[in-house]
Amino acid sequence: MRQTILAVLSLSTLAALLTGCGGDIVLLNSKGPVASGQSDLMMKAIYLMLLVVIPSVIMALWFGWKYRASNKDADYKPTWAHSTAIEIVVWGIPCIIIAILAYLTWWGSHQYDPYRPLTNAQGEMEDHLKIQAVAEQFKWVFIYPEQQIATINEVRFPVNKPIEFQITSNFTMNSFFIPKLAGQVYAMAGMQTKLHMLADQPSPAEGYRGFSANYSGYGFTQMRFRAHAVSDADFNTWVEAVKAGKGTSINPEAVQKTVLDQAEFATLKDGDRSKHQIEAMVNNAHTPEEIALAHEAERKGPFPTKPHVVTYYSSVEPDLFKRIINTYMSNYHGADHAAAGHASVEHTAAVGE
Template sequence: MRQTILAVLSLSAMAALLTGCGGDMVLLNSKGPVAQGQSDLMMTAIYLMLLVVIPSAIMALWFGWKYRASNKDADYKPTWAHSTAIEIVVWGIPVIIIGILAWLTWWGSHKYDPYRPVESDKAPLTVQVIAEQFKWIFIYPEQNIATVNEMRFPEKTPVTLRLTSNFTMNSFFIPALSGQIYAMAGMQTHLNFLADETSPAEGYRGFSSNYSGYGFSQMRFRAHSVTDAQFAEWVAAVKSGNGASVNPNAVQKAVLDQTEFAALRDGNRSKHQIEAMVVNAQTPEEKAAAEALKPYPTKPHPVTYYSSVEPKLFESVINRYMSNYHGADHSATAGHEAAASDAHANVEHATAASVEE
């Protein structure tokens, strides 16, 4: 009993340290309708489940106290075997709760489908996202600019993301604004969200929530929700090669083309892997090859701005992994894939709308 009490107190103290003393409660303090809806859905499910957990915990303590050996007034029924009332309660209430949870899950999966566009009077901002080797690349096709490890967008404006990966599968996540969604090589996924207000100066946290290797912890970026005027100013500054005037810590470059894109992949192995390869090399050639490898970065790639982007760079990344079409000309299929993807999003939207009706 003493060990149980100590364990409960330890967990309580840890929870207090993680939440009350500077912990990040962003999942319960969302800044957009999508994340807020998902947060409300999660809390509703927790409250429903507590309808079983709390009474069970109370009864476990009460029964132990009431029927203790020293309580001579408690009823003693050694032949008791069945109670219809108890059976109805212990089976009926959980069945009802599970039924409500099932309905909430079905409704929420349509209402907060990541492919479903956010309803707004404003036209959405489209951003193409590429999960590169331990960094995030954001391409703005309408503005013809690109960034690394930073995303900016106007407040109260729907943002439509098109995501893919140029290496292993990853998971894109901005907890304050939306749920996570996977980015996979050779595929395109969608994510829609909206920010209700401008972000703090440091922006909202964004990161990869799917382990992808030694540099996984460096896949962090900042998402800045700004006013329409600030967004226009930032776009103009980046296009003119003066993005550092908005973010002094950013690196400004000219064109994000295939050559520059390939150069963004830095590192071949972890530092420990390279050291092991050097030690285990059997020949001078193997040792030289191992020593020539570059280690994965130990800190996030610096924020980088590009004043222009090579056309169809995003589509070329997807087509690179289309194994069924090696050697084919994908220029015609890129548009078809984008149209098919948009059509799928429209179908999902229509389905969700019909569900609500």
């Protein structure tokens, strides 16, 4: 009995620690319709499965108590082999629960499809704010194509405004995740994925937590950003401040820069080796290839040990997001898309002449 009590207390303590000692359980405390719907689906699935788990646990304890060796009143049936009623219960109830879970999974997969645009209460599609998210090494770059601004490790959007994230990666596969607002969606080089979401109430001053949910190298733990859901007026004020080069008036801890073009974007890539690894590469480099790799590692520097500082860009090179994707698609099926683009421009100019 003492061991049982200690085991129960240990499990209870572990559960309290895992939930932050009664703190915020982010996946069950959503702030948007998408995350809220996903949380409801998860809890419904848990409740349905508990219909089997709880009775099974109770019966296991009850059977052990009833048929204990010291209970001489318990029925002793050594030749018992079959019960139709038990078979119906044991197989019928789980089959019904599995059927309900299958329906909920099918319905939820379509209802909360990240590619499905959000609609209002009347089922009408509303205007979406488009934000392009790029998983860089090791940070998140956000481009606002309509506002022509960009940010690093911070994203802002209006409350009750449907958001359409267009997501890609400029190195290995990552996963874009804001637990309070929506599920995770993968970011892959040379591809574009989408995520539709909405915040139905303003975020706290520090914003909602966002991060990479997929291991992508030593520095991936620093791929954290803040998502701020603000009023329309505050969002417009922030956009104008960033475009005017005064973004630090909204966030004093940020860094304000001018234009995010391909040259600036190329400087954002962090190193993916530790300081000791780089030193070893330099000391052991003998062939021209090894020396070149060592110099490249020195230029990039070691992987980051803290997130990149929030940075604002007052303008963005047109179609930068498409250019990032096409970098990995230039030789797809043997076609050089960049060269084809230049040829198309030259051809148009020739026709105009």
